[in-house]
Amino acid sequence: xxxxxxxxxxxxxxxxxxxxxxxxxxxxxxxxxxxxxxxxxxxxxxxxxxxxxxxxxxxxxxxxxxxxxxxxxxxxxxxxxxxxxxxxxxxxxxxxxxxxxxxxxxxxxxxxxxxxxxxxxxxxxxxxxxxxxxxxxxxxxxxxxxxxxxxxxxxxxxxxxxxxxxxxxxxxxxxxxxxxxxxxxxxxxxxxxxxxxxxxxxxxxxxxxxxxxxxxxxxxxxxxxxxxxxxxxxxxxxxxxxxxxxxxxxxxxxxxxxxxxxxxxxxxxxxxxxxxxxxxxxxxxxxxxxx
Amino acid sequence: xxxxxxxxxxxxxxxxxxxxxxxxxxxxxxxxxxxxxxxxxxxxxxxxxxxxxxxxxxxxxxxxxxxxxxxxxxxxxxxxxxxxxxxxxxxxxxxxxxxxxxxxxxxxxxxxxxxxxxxxxxxxxxxxxxxxxxxxxxxxxxxxxxxxxxxxxxxxxxxxxxxxxxxxxxxxxxxxxxxxxxxxxxxxxxxxxxxxxxxxxxxxxxxxxxxxxxxxxxxxxxxxxxxxxxxxxxxxxxxxxxxxxxxxxxxxxxxxxxxxxxxxxxxxxxxxxxxxxxxxxxxxxxxxxxx
Numbered sequence: 368x369x370x371x372x373x374x375x376x377x378x379x380x381x382x383x384x385x386x387x388x389x390x391x392x393x394x395x396x397x398x399x400x401x402x403x404x405x406x407x408x409x410x411x412x413x414x415x416x417x418x419x420x421x422x423x424x425x426x427x428x429x430x431x432x433x434x435x436x437x438x439x440x441x442x443x444x445x446x447x448x449x450x451x452x453x454x455x456x457x458x459x460x461x462x463x464x465x466x467x468x469x470x471x472x473x474x475x476x477x478x479x480x481x482x483x484x485x486x487x488x489x490x491x492x493x494x495x496x497x498x499x500x501x502x503x504x505x506x507x508x509x510x511x512x513x514x515x516x517x518x519x520x521x522x523x524x525x526x527x528x529x530x531x532x533x534x535x536x537x538x539x540x541x542x543x544x545x546x547x548x549x550x551x552x553x554x555x556x557x558x559x560x561x562x563x564x565x566x567x568x569x570x571x572x573x574x575x576x577x578x579x580x581x582x583x584x585x586x587x588x589x590x591x592x593x594x595x596x597x598x599x600x601x602x603x604x605x606x607x608x609x610x611x612x613x614x615x616x617x618x619x620x621x622x623x624x625x626x627x628x629x630x631x632x633x634x635x636x637x638x639x640x641x642x643x644x645x646x647x648x649x650x651x652x653x654x655x656x657x658x
Numbered sequence: 659x660x661x662x663x664x665x666x667x668x669x670x671x672x673x674x675x676x677x678x679x680x681x682x683x684x685x686x687x688x689x690x691x692x693x694x695x696x697x698x699x700x701x702x703x704x705x706x707x708x709x710x711x712x713x714x715x716x717x718x719x720x721x722x723x724x725x726x727x728x729x730x731x732x733x734x735x736x737x738x739x740x741x742x743x744x745x746x747x748x749x750x751x752x753x754x755x756x757x758x759x760x761x762x763x764x765x766x767x768x769x770x771x772x773x774x775x776x777x778x779x780x781x782x783x784x785x786x787x788x789x790x791x792x793x794x795x796x797x798x799x800x801x802x803x804x805x806x807x808x809x810x811x812x813x814x815x816x817x818x819x820x821x822x823x824x825x826x827x828x829x830x831x832x833x834x835x836x837x838x839x840x841x842x843x844x845x846x847x848x849x850x851x852x853x854x855x856x857x858x859x860x861x862x863x864x865x866x867x868x869x870x871x872x873x874x875x876x877x878x879x880x881x882x883x884x885x886x887x888x889x890x891x892x893x894x895x896x897x898x899x900x901x902x903x904x905x906x907x908x909x910x911x912x913x914x915x916x917x918x919x920x921x922x923x924x925x926x927x928x929x930x931x932x933x934x935x936x937x938x939x940x941x942x943x944x945x946x947x948x949x
Contacts, residue, residue, distance in 0.1 A: 479777055480829035485770045512831035538771035540803035
């Protein structure tokens with residue numbers, strides 16, 4: 368890590384100011400990249416910021432724990448927050464602006480408007496988190512309106528979210544290029560997530576079984592396995608044996624349409640899972656290309 | 659009417675081209691005004707185009723009979739269309755570009771995304787046309803994404819629509835100035851509407867009762883009447899006596915919140931109505947300022 372970076376990052380809290388700044392940047396002919404996050408930045412987020420810096424002249428990182436994408440009973444209140452550390456990390460990774468509005472700035476009293484992508488939002492994550500994607504598409508539409516990006520970078524860890532955002536952008540004719548970057552992992556394969564801090568030592572060890580199961584499935588497919596039932600059965604066993612509290616789903620979807628399949632066909636399949644360790648719910652996925 | 663206008667209007671059919679044109683205009687520092695219409699342009703539309711020309715450097719008129727804002731059983735198929743005349747009229751009024759996509763261009767196969775404003779969209783027009791405003795906000799969001807306007811001009815004739823669009827723009831942080839222009843009327847007071855062509859001679863005569871009832875109500879309020887029940891009762895009688903087939907609603911709303919009221923309070927009230935003459939459904943409204 369570079370420790371001698373002159374921290375020239377600009378922190379903006381108000382919608383009026385971020386929109387004015389985006390206008391100013393656009394008028395100056397700058398290409399704007401945005402990386403929407405909920406903060407508590409880890410290496411996964413930083414890889415998105417670095418990628419945005421390659422794709423744009425100016426990178427805006429948004430930090431907003433968006434209440435509308437949490438369902439009732441989820442961890443909105445306890446979601447980890449550390450704005451000072453986030454500013455430092457975002458700046459070191461190449462962000463020029465951090466936009467961190469508060470809840471009332473984003474959803475003033477009397478707020479009424481939602482953006483919704485149908486169908487694909489009611490399966491997998493959408494089945495377990497009923498209003499989640501409506502909250503995601505709404506806040507992303509707002510953040511795009513505020514930051515006026517040419518390009519936005521999302522992480523493949525939230526594969527269904529990336530698919531849904533792409534669909535919204537295409538359907539609503541938003542002129543924003545969407546880039547999706549690979550998941551960054553811990554040495555034992557656990558996907559980086561702000562929620563990993565919730566895990567106790569035993570859960571943290573057990574959580575490595577998610578990636579182990581995904582690469583096991585990848586290997587099986589490369590070796591000719593084509594049955595989703597057989598694969599997911601074996602994955603379930605691995606994850607349960609490791610100590611998972613509950614497996615919400617393990618599914619295989621056709622990557623271009625996000626349609627769940629029963630039998631695996633080349634050239635590409637996306638395997639997704641959501642698993643609970645104690646009270647902590649983790650998601651992960653792997654894209655397998657084969658012939 | 660000027661008949662010697664050199665018709666230099668540009669007609670664009672594809673989303674790719676209109677977005678490229680909007681980009682080009684923005685890069686050249688032009689201020690873009692958009693007037694979204696469903697075509698069959700009358701003096702009401704033309705007044706919006708003329709106003710847009712005062713507010714912007716370049717005016718894009720969109721002509722699209724938007725299927726998603728028609729409910730089942732409504733007049734989507736029979737809605738009047740005349741693109742050649744529209745191009746001519748729009749050009750004479752000052753439009754520089756006409757964007758007239760077909761249905762598949764706006765809603766390609768697999769289309770899934772909708773923008774919805776809650777609450778205010780379920781009363782009055784929303785109560786009688788359940789999916790209407792969802793269709794309006796969705797298509798307006800798309801048209802804004804495509805034409806990248808600095809300013810958009812709507813008509814006060816569709817008062818609830820104008821309110822809902824303003825709410826969407828504010829909630830979703832769309833950086834578009836919304837202007838709402840006065841209703842243009844026939845000599846007998848009937849609000850200009852593309853649907854007026856549906857009226858037979860007797861219905862056309864009877865339809866003048868709408869404006870007569872609205873100005874009667876305005877006079878009553880100026881003279882001290884404060885009861886919505888009393889006012890709407892008298893208006894209903896006037897309109898029924900003239901030969902209306904059905905009165906969908908007559909309502910008074912607080913203009914800043916679009917909340918229906920029972921008693922009229924200064925400084926301003928908006929009186930709205932929807933009435934059927936034969937199979938034709940007409941809407942109108944009047945804003946009354948008083949002390």
